[in-house]
Amino acid sequence: MRLFHTADIHIGKRLGNRELSADLREVMLGQILGTAYEKYRPDGLIISGDIFDRSAPSAEAVALFDEILSRAAELRLPVYMISGNHDSAQRISYGRELFRHAGLHISRPYSAESGIYFAECGDIDIALLPYVSMEQVKSCFPEEEIGSMTDAVRVVLERSGLPREGRPCVLAAHQAVGGFGGDPIGTLELVDPEVFLRFAYTALGHFHTPRNAAENVRYCGSPLCYSLNEVTRGRQKYLDIIDIAEDGAVSVEQFPLTPLHESAVISDSIGNILSDKYAPSEDFVYITITENDSGGNNAERISRKFPNYVSISYKLNGVNADVIPTAQAEELTFGELLGGFYKEMCGREIDPALLETAREIFDECRREEENR
Numbered sequence: 001m002r003l004f005h006t007a008d009i010h011i012g013k014r015l016g017n018r019e020l021s022a023d024l025r026e027v028m029l030g031q032i033l034g035t036a037y038e039k040y041r042p043d044g045l046i047i048s049g050d051i052f053d054r055s056a057p058s059a060e061a062v063a064l065f066d067e068i069l070s071r072a073a074e075l076r077l078p079v080y081m082i083s084g085n086h087d088s089a090q091r092i093s094y095g096r097e098l099f100r101h102a103g104l105h106i107s108r109p110y111s112a113e114s115g116i117y118f119a120e121c122g123d124i125d126i127a128l129l130p131y132v133s134m135e136q137v138k139s140c141f142p143e144e145e146i147g148s149m150t151d152a153v154r155v156v157l158e159r160s161g162l163p164r165e166g167r168p169c170v171l172a173a174h175q176a177v178g179g180f181g182g183d184p185i186g187t188l189e190l191v192d193p194e195v196f197l198r199f200a201y202t203a204l205g206h207f208h209t210p211r212n213a214a215e216n217v218r219y220c221g222s223p224l225c226y227s228l229n230e231v232t233r234g235r236q237k238y239l240d241i242i243d244i245a246e247d248g249a250v251s252v253e254q255f256p257l258t259p260l261h262e263s264a265v266i267s268d269s270i271g272n273i274l275s276d277k278y279a280p281s282e283d284f285v286y287i288t289i290t291e292n293d294s295g296g297n298n299a300e301r302i303s304r305k306f307p308n309y310v311s312i313s314y315k316l317n318g319v320n321a322d323v324i325p326t327a328q329a330e331e332l333t334f335g336e337l338l339g340g341f342y343k344e345m346c347g348r349e350i351d352p353a354l355l356e357t358a359r360e361i362f363d364e365c366r367r368e369e370e371n372r
Contacts, residue, residue, distance in 0.1 A: 007205030049084025
């Protein structure tokens with residue numbers, strides 16, 4: 001059995017002032033469902049959440065995803081996909097019963113009654129666990145003692161009855177899973193990877209950098225670089241090819257993905273940045289200005305040379321400040337805006353529970369304003 005694994009596509013996301021549909025079309029259609037498909041001929045494609053960048057995607061974003069799914073259908077390639085924290089589980093699951101007959105298997109919004117949807121793929125099961133929050137699981141099972149995300153996910157899996165006796169099961173999930181040997185990843189409440197060890201393989205989404213959380217518990221990473229952190233930690237992106245042998249042995253191969261536009265980091269004086277020291281480029285460039293001049297609007301001057309710059313930071317006399325293009329700021333989600341502000345003020349990532357509470361308050365205030 002051979003499966004492709006990708007995640008965190010974030011269709012509809014912008015970098016700087018650039019819309020990424022052409023970049024995503026290249027990696028998803030040209031490389032994953034093109035070159036890689038022809039080379040490996042997989043039995044299925046797993047998409048582990050954050051399909052869209054927003055819970056209410058634009059018409060253009062939906063159209064691009066329709067292209068991706070249509071190509072998979074043309075190839076008769078079954079698709080197994082779940083909703084992530086950026087997606088609306090209800091929107092993602094629209095038409096799921098109808099699409100199932102075309103080989104498109106979609107997670108349903110999680111509830112105690114419906115449990116985890118799974119599909120049979122040859123000799124194995126593929127289980128689809130959408131993103132769940134601790135509060136959501138607590139509301140589903142008020143009788144259970146749930147004090148952490150590990151408890152929450154353990155309860156969800158135990159109640160699911162998966163894996164079935166005598167059937168290897170691959171799980172697609174979108175959660176923050178620990179197990180990186182002290183690798184700092186903020187203050188997210190992590191899921192202990194041991195809760196997944198009964199599965200033959202767990203194909204994770206949520207973190208954008210490829211990494212193993214435990215044996216056969218793995219993040220494939222996003223198909224494109226979406227942040228400075230990803231660029232500095234390793235900008236190469238991959239498609240994971242998962243092979244499961246008849247004896248249950250699992251091997252993973254990485255297929256390198258080549259973006260239309262590379263990502264780069266420049267830290268220098270504004271004079272050097274605008275000089276011949278750096279060639280003009282349409283790459284996604286993250287710029288830090290270490291010495292300023294009186295030459296006028298830096299963003300305007302930089303955009304002539306680097307039209308796809310993502311951000312401009314200033315580090316003058318040891319003081320940091322960030323500037324992002326207006327169009328990019330307008331495209332940020334509530335979570336990204338509040339999360340960025342919180343990190344700037346507190347020096348750490350916002351706790352997901354606090355963010356969810358803030359989102360609920362914001363949504364309630366917005367509804368009251370609309371009603372008025």
